């Protein structure tokens with residue numbers, strides 16, 4: 001069981017020990033912005049450089065990176081490894097994507113887990129869809145799941161059935177439509193865990209029952225400012241905890257940074273104006289934690 005213990009992640013802030021990532025390469029270079037809903041500022045070569053800086057920060061934290069290779073498979077969004085799978089203390093769940101261009105990604109994750117010795121606990125099947133960005137561990141027995149454009153009720157029910165034997169309660173919360181069906185809006189677009197009971201939120205878009213659940217669990221909520229949420233396409237809110245209270249954010253949002261620092265966090269920022277902001281995914285989205293402990 002020894003090396004098999006090198007997975008498990010039912011909370012989102014303990015030290016990141018192992019993480020699944022995919023460096024963008026030719027698939028991103030070949031991507032047409034309009035096909036992928038990438039916005040102004042998209043520049044594949046600069047995005048690739050910025051990803052390199054981000055991966056350096058993750059590696060410097062001591063986390064082991066399991067790499068999925070970009071084999072020019074045309075899966076431009078596959079750098080956002082947070083979304084096609086979820087890892088529990090008993091193994092990985094292979095998800096099913098709500099964005100049609102991403103349907104090929106879960107198979108890449110399944111293959112990566114097989115070679116890394118991480119068991120596959122289950123798989124979301126049609127008509128269910130669930131994306132990892134919609135899943136938030138409120139505590140190790142409670143998984144909140146956003147019901148929206150990327151995740152549907154059938155998927156939430158399947159996930160609930162897969163996780164019930166682990167004693168995990170899966171709770172669905174309705175998301176707003178936001179900027180429309182083509183845009184990326186996950187539950188994690190409106191909340192990032194920073195420490196065990198500390199989270200950065202964009203309060204106006206939080207599902208009320210989810211906000212109540214966080215309060216009932218004793219969370220302190222740091223509220224991101226409207227202007228930086230708007231200016232960043234929501235990416236000021238997408239913050240990766242490397243360890244409790246030590247986080248990586250996208251550079252350029254000083255008010256959000258100061259609020260996290262006032263709440264006791266150590267913040268590192270990297271420039272992602274060609275990567276995260278146009279491609280609609282931040283530091284959490286670029287990582288699929290496989291082992292946190």
Ligand SMILES: NC(=O)NCCC[C@H](N)C(=O)O
Nearest residue numbers: 080082133184279280281285
């Ligand atoms: N967890 C996340 O928020 N992932 C971001 C994914 C961005 C990607 N362009 C997408 O639309 O799926």
